Amino acid sequence: MRWLRRNIIAIIAIAVLVYLFIPIAVVAFLSFNNPASKFNIRWNEFSLDAWTNLCGVPGVCSSFATSIGIGIIATIIATVLGAMISFALVRYRFRGRSTTNLLIFLPMATPEVVMGSSLLALFLNMRFPLGQVTVIIAHIMFIISFVVVTVKARLQGLDPRLEEAARDLYAGPRATFRYVTFPLVLPGILGAALLGFSLSFDDFIISYFNAGTLVTFPIYIWGAAQRGIPVQVNALATLVFVLALLVVLVAQFVSYRKRKSVQAH
Amino acid sequence: MSTAEHRVDDLHLRHLTKRFGETAAVDDLTLTIAAGSFFALLGASGCGKTTTLRMIAGLEDPTSGSIHIGDLDVTNVPPHKRPVNTVFQSYALFPHLDIFENVAFGMRRRGLKDVNGPVMSMLELVELAPLARRKPAQLSGGQQQRVAVARALINRPDVLLLDEPLGALDLKLRRQMQIELKRIQTEVGTTFVHVTHDQEEAMTMADTVAVMNSGRIEQLGHPADIYELPRTAFVANFLGQANLVEAEIVSASAEVVAQAHGNTFTLPGDRNFAKHKQVIVGVRPEKLTVLDHFNAHLVPDSNNRVTGRVTDVSYAGVSTQYVVRTPWEQDFIAFEQNMVVGDRCEVGDEVVLHWSPSHTFGLDGTQDVNAGISAEALEETRAASSLGGE
Numbered sequence: 001m002r003w004l005r006r007n008i009i010a011i012i013a014i015a016v017l018v019y020l021f022i023p024i025a026v027v028a029f030l031s032f033n034n035p036a037s038k039f040n041i042r043w044n045e046f047s048l049d050a051w052t053n054l055c056g057v058p059g060v061c062s063s064f065a066t067s068i069g070i071g072i073i074a075t076i077i078a079t080v081l082g083a084m085i086s087f088a089l090v091r092y093r094f095r096g097r098s099t100t101n102l103l104i105f106l107p108m109a110t111p112e113v114v115m116g117s118s119l120l121a122l123f124l125n126m127r128f129p130l131g132q133v134t135v136i137i138a139h140i141m142f143i144i145s146f147v148v149v150t151v152k153a154r155l156q157g158l159d160p161r162l163e164e165a166a167r168d169l170y171a172g173p174r175a176t177f178r179y180v181t182f183p184l185v186l187p188g189i190l191g192a193a194l195l196g197f198s199l200s201f202d203d204f205i206i207s208y209f210n211a212g213t214l215v216t217f218p219i220y221i222w223g224a225a226q227r228g229i230p231v232q233v234n235a236l237a238t239l240v241f242v243l244a245l246l247v248v249l250v251a252q253f254v255s256y257r258k259r260k261s262v263q264a265h
Numbered sequence: 266m267s268t269a270e271h272r273v274d275d276l277h278l279r280h281l282t283k284r285f286g287e288t289a290a291v292d293d294l295t296l297t298i299a300a301g302s303f304f305a306l307l308g309a310s311g312c313g314k315t316t317t318l319r320m321i322a323g324l325e326d327p328t329s330g331s332i333h334i335g336d337l338d339v340t341n342v343p344p345h346k347r348p349v350n351t352v353f354q355s356y357a358l359f360p361h362l363d364i365f366e367n368v369a370f371g372m373r374r375r376g377l378k379d380v381n382g383p384v385m386s387m388l389e390l391v392e393l394a395p396l397a398r399r400k401p402a403q404l405s406g407g408q409q410q411r412v413a414v415a416r417a418l419i420n421r422p423d424v425l426l427l428d429e430p431l432g433a434l435d436l437k438l439r440r441q442m443q444i445e446l447k448r449i450q451t452e453v454g455t456t457f458v459h460v461t462h463d464q465e466e467a468m469t470m471a472d473t474v475a476v477m478n479s480g481r482i483e484q485l486g487h488p489a490d491i492y493e494l495p496r497t498a499f500v501a502n503f504l505g506q507a508n509l510v511e512a513e514i515v516s517a518s519a520e521v522v523a524q525a526h527g528n529t530f531t532l533p534g535d536r537n538f539a540k541h542k543q544v545i546v547g548v549r550p551e552k553l554t555v556l557d558h559f560n561a562h563l564v565p566d567s568n569n570r571v572t573g574r575v576t577d578v579s580y581a582g583v584s585t586q587y588v589v590r591t592p593w594e595q596d597f598i599a600f601e602q603n604m605v606v607g608d609r610c611e612v613g614d615e616v617v618l619h620w621s622p623s624h625t626f627g628l629d630g631t632q633d634v635n636a637g638i639s640a641e642a643l644e645e646t647r648a649a650s651s652l653g654g655e
């Protein structure tokens with residue numbers, strides 16, 4: 001009983017971690033499977049086929065590349081626009097400022113089905129051909145909201161005296177922005193971009209409405225799920241997870257090294 | 266660092282006013298700060314000290330009035346073009362830059378190429394050279410404070426503004442930094458405008474002290490002059506301690522005579538600032554001599570005196586502080602040097618406090634504490650005191 005009381009936090013933590021990671025572990029585990037049936041849900045025998053032949057199934061790699069491409073383009077455009085909108089919202093008083101503030105939140109609050117279908121209606125009305133461009137436009141719309149929210153919070157949390165100190169130390173408006181404001185807001189912008197990319201990569205509903213004949217990775221998986229998901233999908237998903245994990249680990253390691261080297265001084 | 270002679274000019278504030286809505290944070294401030302002087306701005310919280318500095322730095326636009334450095338009108342010059350640097354109340358070090366880059370910031374923005382030498386010698390001056398590559402968050406409060414000073418001072422500004430730079434430090438480090446700042450100031454000859462809450466700090470460091478109250482300067486001058494001859498009750502109380510008695514002037518000429526509670530006080534006419542018959546007679550605690558009432562006959566006839574009963578004695582090594590309750594229920598405070606061993610007065614003793622008229626000052630008895638003292642007010646005071654002599 002005493003043992004339980006002392007270790008209860010550790011036990012709960014482990015339970016939560018297991019709960020969070022079991023699905024990922026299962027996906028990774030099954031990427032080494034050679035399924036007996038079309039459906040890769042039961043362990044049959046070990047095989048590296050999916051890994052050595054990642055693009056072996058038609059459509060897997062092309063849809064993966066499509067999603068990555070859309071993610072990158074939409075994220076870059078949305079991040080640049082969103083960052084500029086945040087600066088305008090925080091730094092300038094203009095007519096319609098509070099309305100803009102409100103409107104920016106709307107894509108986040110709107111159900112995806114509603115947003116996807118109304119965009120579709122819009123594009124059809126305008127006789128705009130559905131495809132990569134319409135998906136990118138749709139993605140930019142919702143990524144912008146996240147960028148604005150993150151960057152705005154960062155800007156508002158910025159001590160105004162830092163910019164004043166810069167101005168006091170011979171930095172004009174441009175230099176103040178370049179050497180003080182921007183570097184201080186940059187982590188927020190990068191964080192928003194990462195979040196935006198993963199939202200875009202992951203999006204199914206809005207993309208499905210506006211994709212036309214374009215097949216993104218989520219749309220491919222959706223289609224494949226009816227016929228049996230190829231093992232390559234497991235392998236690609238595992239790859240993405242490992243890459244993301246590596247990024248986090250490297251970032252941790254770099255900041256740890258920095259701290260260490262400072263203490264050594 | 267270049268040792269080239271660089272001409273420094275006086276700083277002039279003329280009718281400088283800053284309003285935030287209805288309230289005037291700084292109210293018609295006119296003063297000249299001599300080139301190369303150490304000027305202390307002293308006052309209670311919220312009296313407008315920071316606002317004054319911000320206007321000098323260019324970070325706040327004055328509502329009216331002007332700021333000149335020498336003949337140059339800088340009122341509308343943006344902060345990055347003013348030969349003025351600030352040590353901020355909260356340091357405001359750049360968190361993303363290391364100590365070296367923080368200090369180098371001003372030089373780099375001015376496009377100077379060879380920053381390495383000056384920055385390192387500046388860091389040596391503030392004894393932080395070994396920490397050059399640390400980030401501000403990895404320094405103690407006192408170290409951050411020294412970085413803030415170094416970052417501003419390296420630019421050799423005409424005027425260095427310091428907004429309570431020592432506020433966050435403990436007493437020992439504070440004393441150390443006071444000496445350090447004073448040394449640096451003497452060495453580089455830059456005009457320092459130093460804002461502080463701490464009256465002792467202002468008096469020990471500055472050539473000129475200005476006491477501010479509600480956006481106005483109550484009194485300005487050499488620290489000793491202000492201390493010895495305060496012109497308002499606010500200054501008397503804010504700068505050190507004072508015993509103040511409300512009295513009525515009965516005769517005024519070269520010598521002013523005032524009465525209160527059956528006591529008669531005399532003071533030199535030129536130390537009296539009362540405009541009318543009502544006067545506040547004041548004296549600093551260390552000017553008082555405490556005598557047991559048996560020795561009352563020893564008090565020189567010309568001296569002012571007050572009798573009372575000791576209610577508190579606190580011995581503090583170099584001096585002893587007495588609190589003496591007068592018959593009209595006012596507490597007088599007296600500091601005595603501990604020059605004789607033993608034989609001190611004790612609680613309950615009947616004593617006589619006496620002091621020389623030349624240590625006495627007279628303040629306007631009707632004053633509201635907020636009234637600023639200007640040159641014409643002083644004239645009026647003089648006129649009133651001679652009028653009172655009829």
Ligand SMILES: Nc1ncnc2c1ncn2[C@@H]1O[C@H](COP(=O)(O)OP(=O)(O)OP(=O)(O)O)[C@@H](O)[C@H]1O
Binds near residue numbers: 285290314317
């Ligand atoms: N941006 C502002 N908006 C409105 N009022 C302000 C602003 N800045 C200062 N004030 C007001 O102006 C007055 C003077 O403020 P200031 O900061 O100059 O005081 P201070 O003498 O520096 O006080 P402290 O010793 O506490 O730093 C205060 O009453 C303050 O509330």
Ligand SMILES: [Mg+2]
Binds near residue numbers: 314316354
């Ligand atoms: Mg202040």
